Amino acid sequence: MRVGILGGGQLARMLALAGYPLGLNFVVLDPGADVCAASVADQLQGAYDDESLLAELAAKVDIVSYEFENVPARAVELLADKVPVYPPRQALAMAQDRLNEKNLFRKLGIATPDFVAVNSLAELEQAMEQVGWPAVVKTRTQGYDGKGQAVLSQPEELAPAWQSLSGVPAIVEAFVPFEREVSIIAVRSTTGEMICYPLTENTHRDGVLRLSIARPDDPMQSQAEAYAERLMNELDYVGVLALELFQAGETLLANEFAPRVHNSGHWTQDGAETSQFENHLRAVLGLPLGATDAIGYTAMVNLIGAIPAVEDVLVNTHSHLHLYGKEPHPGRKVGHINLQAQSKQELEAELKLVLTLAGE
């Protein structure tokens, strides 16, 4: 079987690496010249909306998936006429627009921070009366890793914030003084079979994920699973889905979901019985899903902007290095380190060392 992937970055690369043992081969479509999946997959180089390339991709593969959510809707439409595309387009349409996404959470009874859609500075000023201070204004589309958003703490900040977002349609939502950020990585197959990984606790800096720690037996697991299940059933979802949540007291508030494998699930490569990448492939191919249990205590640290000396990482025999084959640039994700331990204390000691190596 050949799998097509829109996007040739590290997620496509790790999908391919997980797929070879299952006997799969890969073709990626990406406009970039030196994409990091190209060393493990055939690449079609060109725009995502290039109709002839999309036809070529469809002719070469049995199924198509994608590694980022800003795939043009038209590309999925063209492909879906010829070959199955998973996750399904209704999931993309929701994840591409924060307003649709938030309305969907509300409709499904998934708690989410109070929000209002805003299309002008005047509407933003008015909306602040409803959501209250502080708040976060976010563009409806194209935002990622904290880009396309601004925190609002006082009235003087409204005009500059609105300008910084170039006045595009946005939502403003209540700022949540959360105790922690968590995500649930869930997977649903073409057969409707569904399974979740243990809850992951995430630490961000400057809007970018730095650290994820798996939390098997977390008291919030069942609430998170119920949300993910509702979402996936509603969307007739197929593949891995990541739902990012804020914990405030005993409640989880949904921030956003990603219709794809997710950075906060990278720990599953070494810390779970089946990785999120393998389970995504199993799901889209209608194969039985693999067990998602965590193996011991486990965590992931992102490498951002620099790669430490490989020997310094591997000297800890429980560290597993994953490099993406990318040139380090400031702010660029170039790899991650997965950690394994027999106890919480051991994991904490390892984390201290690895966080220092990662420059955290």
Ligand code: AMP
């Ligand atoms: P996002 O792009 O929506 O995932 O936001 C990036 C990060 O900004 C989140 O992981 C949070 O750390 C922070 N953030 C976003 N929205 C809120 C909010 N409503 N309240 C508090 N922090 C937020």
